[in-house]
Amino acid sequence: MNAPVKTPEERKADLQGMGDSRLRKEDARFIQGKGQYCDDIKLPGMLHMDIVRSPVAHGRIKRINKEEALAIPGVHAVLTADDLKPLNLHWMPTLAGDVAAVLADEKVHFQMQEVAIVIADDRYIAADAIEAVEVEYEELPVVIDPYAALEPDAPVLREDLQGKTEGAHGPRDHHNHIFTWEAGDKTAADAAFDHAPVTVSQHMHYPRVHPCPLETCGCVASFDPIKGELTTWMTSQAPHVVRTVVSMLSGVPESKVRIISPDIGGGFGNKVGIYPGYVCAIVASIVLGRPVKWSEDRVENISSTAFARDYHMDGHLAATEDGKILGLKVDVIADHGAFDACADPTKFPAGLFHICSGSYDIPAAHCSVKGVYTNKAPGGVAYRCSFRVTEAVYLIERMVDVLAQKLNMDKAEIRRKNFIRKDQFPYNSAFGFEYDSGDYHTALEKVLDAVDYKALRAEQEQKRADPNCPTLMGIGLVTFTEVVGAGPSKTCDILGVGMFDSCEIRIHPTGSAIARMGTITQGQGHQTTYAQIIASELGIPSEVIQVEEGDTSTAPYGLGTYGSRSTPVAGAAIAMAARKIHAKAKKIAAHLLEVSEADLDWEVDRFKVRGNDEQFKTMADIAFAAYQQPPEGLEPGLEAVHYYDPPNFTYPFGIYLCVVDIDKGTGESSIRRFYALDDCGTRINPMIIDGQIHGGLTEGFAVAMGQQMPFDEQGNLLGNTLMDYFLPTAVETPTWETDYTVTPSPHHPIGAKGVAESPHVGSIPTFTSAVVDAFAHLGVTHIDMPHTSYRIWKKLKEEGVQL
Amino acid sequence: MAKQIVKMTLNGQQIEQLVDSRTLLVHFLREQMNLTGAHIGCETSHCGACTVDIDGESVKACTHLAVQCDGSDVKTVEGLAEAGALHAVQEAFYEEHGLQCGFCTPGMLMRSYRFLQENPNPTEDEIRLGLSGNLCRCTGYQNIVKAVQSAAIKLQQKESATA
Structure with a gap:
């Protein structure tokens, strides 16, 4: 008996292509303890590295004594900056055009800075030996506050830069000044303010926080002295760029350097940069001719690897009396720590901060960002966001709320009034971005209806009027737009390499396929979702499509995964590579069916002769023919490579609403409701999208409600363990409600915009908006994060709130 | 460093191993027994990535010595599935x-x-x-x-x- 003929819809469902909430392919290994993370790698003869770190935040190294450490059995080497100098590896270039010490050269600039390394037989001996390395410091005055760093008589932090009046991003006007970067039109913005009936200003600090993925950073470096080949497994979000940098630094030809990002236990921006630990492990492996493993511990991770944010912002809005925004001005002091080690596209030292005009049609705008050195760890990475977009969204969303309060307008009403309208897209912002698509009004109304906004406001009014009510109720509303998918290589590069991304697809004779990508998943589920794009494009079931990433020896060159660029850039590369294969497949199908290409129609998984459903060739048939009997003049095989250089960024947006109840007596807050509507354009896997949104909202909750990295006057980081640094557990974490609209990107091959960072970017100002709203009737317009119970309790006391 | 003989039931198998007395259980499992399922996220028993089951209790293996498991019944994620079927x-x-x-x-x-x-x-x-x-x-x-x-x-x- 013949199997029943399946309908096109049934065949489409079988593919598990785009739009399918397909379960994740990567899970099988993770749920059975068979993932392979960096620290799981064990090579024959492997040694272990540990790092001697500075206890002081600013000091001169007077003396290092290695003898006692070297005398410990099992210790192979102790290396300091003096040992790296002959190799010219004691300093390394940063992605931001600065240099950073690999091992401290005469001076230390922050607490926990790398001073020496120890290589030993195992991690216990290495840990013993770092305690035995004696380092004598002469302590120097410490600068923690970036404003103090710019005082004329502030201590000189970077003696290596003394006398340099020109930095990587223009003139330096002070010894602790890194750059001043501006965007927009200052004259136009000033003019808008000069004539505006209403202006508001607000100072705000976006605190220094740390991405803190659950897996810390580490690597296994293995140099083969016979072949002259260097293989390094590394916790990297950008293995190909690392290979280029390692080759440049070490002198080993790039063809003999292989970087492998194995399974990565979360990145969130923390694993983009190149840290001294990686460089030292590689040097040690080359020097000793044996594999060397480095695994940092949690204290090292929080103290010394890349932080995020630390923006001191002054925002100003000019508006009409009825709330139409006329102008925006922003001035930022950016605390970069000891070295400028941001991971931004080269030409953008403040990332894409100039997206700070947000979802609003603002005719005149200007921003200025001043980067400053302090005695803190370097960084300034994009913690689950596109470059500095979180800071930008926070700034504009806070400012719009401040303006609404000044004008006694509702938060939703002022947003409706200033939104870029649907018919204005593509929209050119005053900062020069071309927003691709959006429909903000529809999305806002959907959220307000879903939560019954009017009823919430009525409840709030009632509670405010009731002196016996034990809680303050706050409603937060944020309507954000991101700029992601960096980016067009005409404006975006890393170390001169354009920020394209790549895909190589091979269809095997039996109709299964492998795709190799320049990106690297860290939990986003690329092995599942990328296959879905190919399934829809080529009619091959997702199940038989393997996706490989992270090995520079097999994958095509790509810039990696951060800044929500995987779907906007690599996702486009997949579609384009698949379309090249589709075009060739059509030629083969025409040959097999003995018709011209013009007589063929594509349907789900096959080419059909038009008007004759019985005459068709499936992609599986075509794949075999491609290896067996390709038409004359056509190369055998069925594969393609595509390097996709995006014509523009993508602009996902969202509308978030949060209801918070604050205990008037204790300051404890409870997130009663959080409603998140996201528009990421075309949706590839709704299950994974929801999962990414839950995770991003939880990280946003952590940042807004508890994360901080406070320093004392001596530059000691107060809180670098998970005892002190706030990572929410399942108990504190609110329950999330998600929703969506779909406004595809017109320039992306499949209309997708990227999603995983939106919830982090959008939720943080929503929490602040809600907490401030709880105090709004008392005239409070802004409260800095984090909104811990203690800080809220202090605010309650300050405002004289009685129980 | 003084070594000790440790006997335990690990994922249903009787084992006898020589370990340094200071070796943490998580390092013993990962490096000596090649069971890399338990992960190290903090080394201060906050994150729980190293959680294993010892004698019917959840234990964070990063702050537990291997020698403390002498005579114990230890189960890790690798021992969770039975007879080829997922738990x-x-x-x-x-x-x-x-x-x-x-x-x-x-x-x-x-x-x-x-x-x-x-x-x-x-x-x-x-x-x-x-x-x-x-x-x-x-x-x-x-x-x-x-x-x-x-x-x-x-x-x-x-x-x-x-x-």
Whole structure:
């Protein structure tokens, strides 16, 4: 008996292509303890590295004594900056055009800075030996506050830069000044303010926080002295760029350097940069001719690897009396720590901060960002966001709320009034971005209806009027737009390499396929979702499509995964590579069916002769023919490579609403409701999208409600363990409600915009908006994060709130 | 460093190993026994990525010495599936999308496995409290909670089928 003929819809469902909430392919290994993370790698003869770190935040190294450490059995080497100098590896270039010490050269600039390394037989001996390395410091005055760093008589932090009046991003006007970067039109913005009936200003600090993925950073470096080949497994979000940098630094030809990002236990921006630990492990492996493993511990991770944010912002809005925004001005002091080690596209030292005009049609705008050195760890990475977009969204969303309060307008009403309208897209912002698509009004109304906004406001009014009510109720509303998918290589590069991304697809004779990508998943589920794009494009079931990433020896060159660029850039590369294969497949199908290409129609998984459903060739048939009997003049095989250089960024947006109840007596807050509507354009896997949104909202909750990295006057980081640094557990974490609209990107091959960072970017100002709203009737317009119970309790006391 | 002989049942197998007295259980499992499922996220017993089961209790292997396990029955994520079949908690985490990067997953699974024996029919609040010693940076816990709820039902059904 013949199997029943399946309908096109049934065949489409079988593919598990785009739009399918397909379960994740990567899970099988993770749920059975068979993932392979960096620290799981064990090579024959492997040694272990540990790092001697500075206890002081600013000091001169007077003396290092290695003898006692070297005398410990099992210790192979102790290396300091003096040992790296002959190799010219004691300093390394940063992605931001600065240099950073690999091992401290005469001076230390922050607490926990790398001073020496120890290589030993195992991690216990290495840990013993770092305690035995004696380092004598002469302590120097410490600068923690970036404003103090710019005082004329502030201590000189970077003696290596003394006398340099020109930095990587223009003139330096002070010894602790890194750059001043501006965007927009200052004259136009000033003019808008000069004539505006209403202006508001607000100072705000976006605190220094740390991405803190659950897996810390580490690597296994293995140099083969016979072949002259260097293989390094590394916790990297950008293995190909690392290979280029390692080759440049070490002198080993790039063809003999292989970087492998194995399974990565979360990145969130923390694993983009190149840290001294990686460089030292590689040097040690080359020097000793044996594999060397480095695994940092949690204290090292929080103290010394890349932080995020630390923006001191002054925002100003000019508006009409009825709330139409006329102008925006922003001035930022950016605390970069000891070295400028941001991971931004080269030409953008403040990332894409100039997206700070947000979802609003603002005719005149200007921003200025001043980067400053302090005695803190370097960084300034994009913690689950596109470059500095979180800071930008926070700034504009806070400012719009401040303006609404000044004008006694509702938060939703002022947003409706200033939104870029649907018919204005593509929209050119005053900062020069071309927003691709959006429909903000529809999305806002959907959220307000879903939560019954009017009823919430009525409840709030009632509670405010009731002196016996034990809680303050706050409603937060944020309507954000991101700029992601960096980016067009005409404006975006890393170390001169354009920020394209790549895909190589091979269809095997039996109709299964492998795709190799320049990106690297860290939990986003690329092995599942990328296959879905190919399934829809080529009619091959997702199940038989393997996706490989992270090995520079097999994958095509790509810039990696951060800044929500995987779907906007690599996702486009997949579609384009698949379309090249589709075009060739059509030629083969025409040959097999003995018709011209013009007589063929594509349907789900096959080419059909038009008007004759019985005459068709499936992609599986075509794949075999491609290896067996390709038409004359056509190369055998069925594969393609595509390097996709995006014509523009993508602009996902969202509308978030949060209801918070604050205990008037204790300051404890409870997130009663959080409603998140996201528009990421075309949706590839709704299950994974929801999962990414839950995770991003939880990280946003952590940042807004508890994360901080406070320093004392001596530059000691107060809180670098998970005892002190706030990572929410399942108990504190609110329950999330998600929703969506779909406004595809017109320039992306499949209309997708990227999603995983939106919830982090959008939720943080929503929490602040809600907490401030709880105090709004008392005239409070802004409260800095984090909104811990203690800080809220202090605010309650300050405002004289009685129980 | 003084070495000790340690005998234990590890994932159902009797083993006898020589270990340094200061060796942490998580390093013993990962480096000596090549069981790399238990992960190290903090070394201060906050994150729970190293959670294993010892004599019927959840234990964080990063702050437990291998020698303390002498005579114990130790189970790790590698020993969770039986006879080639996934355990109900493993199935449920897969079906409910209860994991992303996978780093916390072995600890979450081992804690869920024990928690559902302590409380076979938990409320959502009880699940959240029961798993509060395990941190996840990716999922926001919502699907982990759903997975534990689903696993509870699976285990109850299995129980009633065999009763």
